[in-house]
Amino acid sequence: MKTQNVLKTENQMIHTPKKVKNSKNKTIKIIIYVLLIVLTIISVIPFYMMIINATRSNKEIILGFSFIPGSSLIDNYKTMIEYVNIWVGFRNSLFVSVCVTLLSGYFSALTAFGFAVYQFKGKNILFLFMLIMMMVPGQLGLIGFYELNKFLGTLDTYIPLIIPAIASPFVVFFLRQYLSSTLHPSLLEAARMDGAGELRIFHTVALPIMMPAVATMSIFTFIGSWNNYLVPLVMLFSPDKFTLPVLMGFLKGSQVAENLGSLYLGIAISVVPIMIAFLFFSKYIINNISAGSIKE
Amino acid sequence: MKNINYKGYYFIAPFFIVFLIFNVYPVFLTFYYTFTQYEGYGKPTFIGLDNYARIITDTYFLEAFMNTWKIWGFNFILQLGIALLLAALFSDLRFRIKGLGFFRAVFYLPNLITVSSVALLFGIMLDWQYGSINQLLLNIGIISEPIHWLNQPFTAQLSVSLILTWMWFGFTFIVIMAGVSGISKDYYEAALMDGANSRQTFTKITMPLLKPILLYVLITSLIGGLQLFELPMLMSKNGLGEPEGSLNTMVLYLYNQAFRYNNYGYAATIAYALFLITVIFSAVTFKSMYRDAKVMKNRGE
Numbered sequence: 001m002k003t004q005n006v007l008k009t010e011n012q013m014i015h016t017p018k019k020v021k022n023s024k025n026k027t028i029k030i031i032i033y034v035l036l037i038v039l040t041i042i043s044v045i046p047f048y049m050m051i052i053n054a055t056r057s058n059k060e061i062i063l064g065f066s067f068i069p070g071s072s073l074i075d076n077y078k079t080m081i082e083y084v085n086i087w088v089g090f091r092n093s094l095f096v097s098v099c100v101t102l103l104s105g106y107f108s109a110l111t112a113f114g115f116a117v118y119q120f121k122g123k124n125i126l127f128l129f130m131l132i133m134m135m136v137p138g139q140l141g142l143i144g145f146y147e148l149n150k151f152l153g154t155l156d157t158y159i160p161l162i163i164p165a166i167a168s169p170f171v172v173f174f175l176r177q178y179l180s181s182t183l184h185p186s187l188l189e190a191a192r193m194d195g196a197g198e199l200r201i202f203h204t205v206a207l208p209i210m211m212p213a214v215a216t217m218s219i220f221t222f223i224g225s226w227n228n229y230l231v232p233l234v235m236l237f238s239p240d241k242f243t244l245p246v247l248m249g250f251l252k253g254s255q256v257a258e259n260l261g262s263l264y265l266g267i268a269i270s271v272v273p274i275m276i277a278f279l280f281f282s283k284y285i286i287n288n289i290s291a292g293s294i295k296e
Numbered sequence: 297m298k299n300i301n302y303k304g305y306y307f308i309a310p311f312f313i314v315f316l317i318f319n320v321y322p323v324f325l326t327f328y329y330t331f332t333q334y335e336g337y338g339k340p341t342f343i344g345l346d347n348y349a350r351i352i353t354d355t356y357f358l359e360a361f362m363n364t365w366k367i368w369g370f371n372f373i374l375q376l377g378i379a380l381l382l383a384a385l386f387s388d389l390r391f392r393i394k395g396l397g398f399f400r401a402v403f404y405l406p407n408l409i410t411v412s413s414v415a416l417l418f419g420i421m422l423d424w425q426y427g428s429i430n431q432l433l434l435n436i437g438i439i440s441e442p443i444h445w446l447n448q449p450f451t452a453q454l455s456v457s458l459i460l461t462w463m464w465f466g467f468t469f470i471v472i473m474a475g476v477s478g479i480s481k482d483y484y485e486a487a488l489m490d491g492a493n494s495r496q497t498f499t500k501i502t503m504p505l506l507k508p509i510l511l512y513v514l515i516t517s518l519i520g521g522l523q524l525f526e527l528p529m530l531m532s533k534n535g536l537g538e539p540e541g542s543l544n545t546m547v548l549y550l551y552n553q554a555f556r557y558n559n560y561g562y563a564a565t566i567a568y569a570l571f572l573i574t575v576i577f578s579a580v581t582f583k584s585m586y587r588d589a590k591v592m593k594n595r596g597e
Contacts (some may be wrong), residue, residue, distance in 0.1 A: 036385075036393070110310065126312070140570075143554055144328075147560070198300060227411060248415075267417050278408055
């Protein structure tokens with residue numbers, strides 16, 4: 001697979017035979033590893049402190065810091081849950097992100113298929129228009145977007161968070177590129193000979209071919225939606241509808257903030273699942289970042 | 297065979313319907329608001345170019361602009377420096393540093409975490425009294441008195457800058473490392489044969505060949521940096537960019553003007569100013585980098 005090739009070339013580069021052995025290089029090597037370990041500690045220690053403090057009582061945290069866990073995890077949880085039900089935020093975030101990912105994946109594939117397979121009037125202009133709009137940052141239309149939703153009566157619902165995912169220019173762009181190099185016209189012809197309708201061809205022939213690319217994009221779509229803060233902050237008013245990032249902001253101003261242990265626990269609950277998911281997907285995600293940047 | 301090409305419209309129709317309604321229309325609607333005074337209820341009053349006149353002389357906007365630059369700029373230099381150093385170390389044939397996969401993943405981890413959680417986490421860890429960071433620094437003896445990280449303009453900006461570096465150096469490292477691994481190892485072997493030292497190898501081979509990647513890193517980071525919002529919003533006391541407006545960034549100013557003070561017309565103008573600034577700086581960056589690359593090429597011939 002492509003991902004393995006990337007790794008291989010890197011390994012080759014590092015292991016190119018040329019033996020240079022002297023004590024000076026060894027010292028430098030030790031210094032480099034020390035540097036790398038220091039950077040590793042810096043990258044991880046805030047999360048470590050977060051987890052440790054989530055298990056300590058407010059009093060313990062105020063008195064000083066510690067690398068050893070405390071015993072107040074359950075008390076902290078009880079205090080937190082009394083004021084803010086973080087699992088509701090979790091469920092909301094999950095719901096929104098899953099919907100966004102599914103809609104974005106399906107409709108982007110549909111649009112990419114339309115652009116890649118058919119020759120219709122105005123096709124290139126529409127595609128160009130899409131690319132230009134792709135460059136426009138999200139905040140540009142924020143005020144108008146808010147007013148539009150006010151007009152539609154969709155404020156404080158998930159519609160403004162989910163429905164726009166149907167139009168994801170970047171995913172369409174990516175999938176169209178992918179499709180033009182993987183989908184052979186002969187496949188389509190064969191399906192048409194068998195009497196399959198165009199939509200059926202899309203579902204049975206094109207979509208399966210696109211699945212790897214859709215999956216790649218889905219990871220980033222999901223992460224992007226999961227972490228999105230500004231749009232849900234503007235659109236949602238009811239705390240029971242808040243997504244996790246908005247709930248984090250809410251947590252800051254709530255009574256939970258008076259108990260530092262509970263606050264740390266709340267943050268930890270929002271962070272740890274992503275860290276666990278990263279354990280499984282890290283190679284995949286990183287290789288995609290690498291591949292994406294080289295193509296530019 | 298009958299022509300089925302018109303069916304392409306059916307496939308792209310859902311996209312364009314949603315796109316026009318939720319993406320294109322709001323952009324134009326926002327543009328319309330820039331010419332109006334609008335408090336979010338009633339009808340927008342047309343006031344011509346007043347909002348534009350206001351933004352040119354608005355010291356708060358200028359301040360937000362400068363703050364955004366300071367915070368992003370310092371972070372970018374630091375982040376790029378670390379990423380380049382790491383890339384240089386990992387690509388050096390003399391040392392053959394192991395564990396690239398592991399370090400890449402660990403350095404990237406902070407980037408994946410929800411920014412609002414990061415903001416909240418550092419917000420309490422930087423607390424001058426009960427924050428873990430001061431407690432730790434006091435314990436080790438690096439400082440003798442707690443630092444008021446988020447209560448003084450300079451340290452507040454520095455803190456946000458350093459958090460950004462912490463979040464992004466891993467990403468930049470991955471991207472640059474990808475660029476480095478795309479460079480043929482023949483160059484490095486030849487350099488090694490010719491007795492080039494690490495510094496020479498890096499400045500004469502790696503850097504010039506990395507130019508396109510560096511451009512990518514610079515522009516994406518710049519665009520992201522100009523949109524800095526979550527960290528200053530959640531790390532300033534009331535979300536207004538405290539202390540003394542030092543954390544007031546352009547998007548935070550936009551947000552507060554619109555959704556705190558109900559100045560929708562002026563907020564829309566800020567959005568367009570921000571867009572214009574982004575376009576100008578991206579174009580300038582792109583052009584200057586591109587010209588440099590051209591000059592280099594000619595020299596080579």
